[in-house]
Amino acid sequence: MKVHEYQARDLFKTYNIPVNDYKLVSNAKEAREASMAWKQVVVKAQVLVGGRGKAGGVKLANSPEEVEAKAAVISGLEIGGYRVDKMLVCDSASIEKEYYLGLILDRSRQGITLMLTDQGGVDIEELAEINPSAIHRLTLHPHKGIDGATLDSFLANSISLEGLRRQAISTIKNLYSLFLENDASLVEINPYALTPGGKMLALDSKINFDDNALFKHPEIEALRNPEESSPDELEARTKGLSFVSLDGDIGCMVNGAGLAMATLDLIELHGGKAANFLDVGGSSNPQKAVDALGIILRNNRIKAILINIFGGITRCDDIANGLLMARKKLDIDVPLIIRLVGTNEKEGRAILKEAGLDAIYDLDDAVRKVIRAARGVS
Amino acid sequence: MSILVDKNTRVIVQGATGRDGSFHTRKMKEDGTNIVGGITPGKGGLKLDTIPIFDSVSEAKEATGANASVIFVPAKFASSAIIEASDASIPLIVCITEGVPVLDMVKIYHLVRSRSGVLIGPNCPGLISPGECKIGIMPAPIHRRGSIGVISRSGTLTYEVVNCLSNADMGQSTCIGIGGDPIIGTDYIELLELFEADKNTDAVVLIGEIGGDSEERAAGFIRRKMKKPVVAFVSGRSAPEGKRMGHAGAIISGGQGTAAAKVAAFKAANVAVADTPSEIPGLVARQLERQ
Numbered sequence: 001m002k003v004h005e006y007q008a009r010d011l012f013k014t015y016n017i018p019v020n021d022y023k024l025v026s027n028a029k030e031a032r033e034a035s036m037a038w039k040q041v042v043v044k045a046q047v048l049v050g051g052r053g054k055a056g057g058v059k060l061a062n063s064p065e066e067v068e069a070k071a072a073v074i075s076g077l078e079i080g081g082y083r084v085d086k087m088l089v090c091d092s093a094s095i096e097k098e099y100y101l102g103l104i105l106d107r108s109r110q111g112i113t114l115m116l117t118d119q120g121g122v123d124i125e126e127l128a129e130i131n132p133s134a135i136h137r138l139t140l141h142p143h144k145g146i147d148g149a150t151l152d153s154f155l156a157n158s159i160s161l162e163g164l165r166r167q168a169i170s171t172i173k174n175l176y177s178l179f180l181e182n183d184a185s186l187v188e189i190n191p192y193a194l195t196p197g198g199k200m201l202a203l204d205s206k207i208n209f210d211d212n213a214l215f216k217h218p219e220i221e222a223l224r225n226p227e228e229s230s231p232d233e234l235e236a237r238t239k240g241l242s243f244v245s246l247d248g249d250i251g252c253m254v255n256g257a258g259l260a261m262a263t264l265d266l267i268e269l270h271g272g273k274a275a276n277f278l279d280v281g282g283s284s285n286p287q288k289a290v291d292a293l294g295i296i297l298r299n300n301r302i303k304a305i306l307i308n309i310f311g312g313i314t315r316c317d318d319i320a321n322g323l324l325m326a327r328k329k330l331d332i333d334v335p336l337i338i339r340l341v342g343t344n345e346k347e348g349r350a351i352l353k354e355a356g357l358d359a360i361y362d363l364d365d366a367v368r369k370v371i372r373a374a375r376g377v378s
Numbered sequence: 379m380s381i382l383v384d385k386n387t388r389v390i391v392q393g394a395t396g397r398d399g400s401f402h403t404r405k406m407k408e409d410g411t412n413i414v415g416g417i418t419p420g421k422g423g424l425k426l427d428t429i430p431i432f433d434s435v436s437e438a439k440e441a442t443g444a445n446a447s448v449i450f451v452p453a454k455f456a457s458s459a460i461i462e463a464s465d466a467s468i469p470l471i472v473c474i475t476e477g478v479p480v481l482d483m484v485k486i487y488h489l490v491r492s493r494s495g496v497l498i499g500p501n502c503p504g505l506i507s508p509g510e511c512k513i514g515i516m517p518a519p520i521h522r523r524g525s526i527g528v529i530s531r532s533g534t535l536t537y538e539v540v541n542c543l544s545n546a547d548m549g550q551s552t553c554i555g556i557g558g559d560p561i562i563g564t565d566y567i568e569l570l571e572l573f574e575a576d577k578n579t580d581a582v583v584l585i586g587e588i589g590g591d592s593e594e595r596a597a598g599f600i601r602r603k604m605k606k607p608v609v610a611f612v613s614g615r616s617a618p619e620g621k622r623m624g625h626a627g628a629i630i631s632g633g634q635g636t637a638a639a640k641v642a643a644f645k646a647a648n649v650a651v652a653d654t655p656s657e658i659p660g661l662v663a664r665q666l667e668r669q
Contacts, residue, residue: 105480105481105484105560105561107560107561107590107591107592107627108590108591108592108595110484110487110488110561111484112484125632125633128632129633141484141488142481142484142485143485143488143489180481183479183480183481185480185560210479210480210481210626211626212453212477212478212479212480212626213479213480213481213482215453215454216479242624244618244621244622244623246618254534255534256532256533256534256535256624257532257558257587257623257624257625257628258530258531258532258533258534258535258536258558258585258587258613258624258625258628259532259533259534259535259537259538259613260623260624261535261587261588261613261614261616261617261623261624261628262532262535262538262611262613262655264616264617265613265614265615265616266654267616268615268616269653269654274616277617277621277623277624279624281476282398282476282515282533310534310537310538310541311517312503312515312516312517312533312534312537313398313402313474313503313515313533314534341520341537341541342517342520342534342537343405343517345517362656363538363655363656364654364656
């Protein structure tokens with residue numbers, strides 16, 4: 001789960017991570033009022049995607065008039081598909097040097113990797129490609145804790161003054177506590193800035209949280225921004241389905257994420273285009289099939305639907321019963337191509353057969369058939 | 379005959395009395411697995427059919443001599459279930475449960491290893507040596523005994539591939555689903571190593587997906603260390619960037635973890651890459667002929 005910069009900043013403050021002063025506003029007038037306390041401010045769009053600077057979502061302003069004018073422009077923007085509803089007005093700190101500081105869950109080292117570079121303020125992914133050696137990395141392991149001396153010699157790579165290192169060590173320790181205590185998967189400060197007064201400040205903040213761990217943290221769950229997912233994706237989540245909207249015309253309902261991805265790949269390979277990724281998950285009770293088809297059918301681009309089930313923990317008879325329930329409850333006005341194999345396959349096929357429905361065995365056949373159906377060829 | 383599990387594996391089931399747990403405990407037993415007990419706290423002394431239920435893993439191990447445990451408990455309790463199995467020195471732990479917090483897994487990963495245990499999963503279908511032992515949720519009837527090893531990050535996609543292999547008369551030595559999460563107990567490389575050393579495995583099928591760099595690292599290992607042929611398949615070729623495709627681990631971000639990069643890494647390691655699951659048996663046959 002992603003949160004906005006201002007939400008991340010609030011958490012930074014709770015963890016005593018120094019940030020520059022800021023106020024959250026929702027329109028240009030509020031921005032003007034908020035800016036009165038400072039000489040120069042930065043107005044920043046609050047959106048859940050990166051690249052807002054390039055999209056014109058971050059602007060410097062020197063007077064209340066300028067703040068209002070620039071905030072008016074920013075609040076009218078759409079960045080990466082997100083409308084700008086909120087803005088941050090921040091005291092514009094003068095910067096002597098910009099660093100990047102990040103903690104990220106490291107899959108291949110089974111730990112949390114601390115990343116630091118003195119070439120901050122730029123796109124870190126670009127830097128990783130152009131000049132990977134500029135980014136220093138140190139992998140931390142939660143069961144071991146942080147060793148101050150190791151951290152200090154690591155920081156010496158990029159920060160020569162001891163006084164600054166001391167500030168950075170405190171920030172990193174607090175950031176690490178924030179990461180562990182809230183089950184984050186990514187925490188970033190970019191830029192992490194040195195001011196002429198010798199202070200190390202977080203001028204930006206980004207946190208991603210592990211969806212699997214949200215049950216432990218209701219206060220983090222409460223930060224969820226509904227715009228992160230489409231309404232269909234949100235509804236799917238509450239019903240225990242995993243759903244992603246795509247832009248084709250073939251609806252898909254598959255059990256298992258890997259098979260669902262492979263099914264979309266096959267549709268594309270055979271010349272079709274899927275309208276969605278939908279994993280009904282394991283242990284599906286019949287209602288899940290009804291919910292899944294309901295969400296798929298809401299998309300009016302759908303010309304045909306492929307149901308691809310390879311039963312393991314999911315039982316083919318549950319799916320078959322669900323499909324029959326769905327036929328009764330929903331108005332299914334497009335061709336339904338069903339492929340059913342695996343656990344309780346015989347029972348599932350018998351249930352469908354009794355209702356006059358056929359199930360295909362071979363996946364390639366099913367994919368070819370649904371593409372033909374979507375093109376209106378039988 | 380196989381890797382990790384065989385006829386002598388004695389299995390206990392953590393969460394044996396739940397809806398899924400009891401269904402799959404019975405299925406595993408029907409499929410010939412030596413299920414020696416189940417664990418549900420508070421239900422010790424009861425039975426699931428003829429299978430004795432215990433309150434804790436250590437009691438079950440003491441009473442049955444179990445050397446493997448499979449976990450079906452809900453996500454909220456799965457971390458402590460793995461730790462309980464590890465505390466009881468169970469050498470092979472298989473966690474089927476999906477949705478285990480990732481930082482819990484970071485800690486568990488190191489804990490299990492420090493005790494030389496093997497953890498498969500979480501969020502995985504388990505493993506099967508056809509005809510000998512099945513620890514997991516895969517439909518046993520699609521498998522055939524044979525000499526192809528299968529390793530996969532996915533569940534149902536593995537069944538798809540195994541089904542294609544069996545229909546082409548290519549039986550399997552052992553099939554393992556390693557799980558779709560960012561942090562998993564056992565990754566491709568360790569299993570490739572076991573298959574390379576297993577005298578009853580002639581070739582390996584590796585099923586990968588977008589996200590992370592496990593496939594790239596596996597390709598490096600194959601290039602350097604493996605003599606047996608490997609055929610790969612990578613799902614998620616049509617996936618858009620930045621969208622998590624179901625599995626917590628299956629996401630392309632910052633241009634990393636793309637299917638194209640993984641396919642390229644395999645090809646550079648002389649691994650044949652299939653475009654569809656149904657192509658896999660043909661590629662395996664061709665690779666074996668070349669040997």
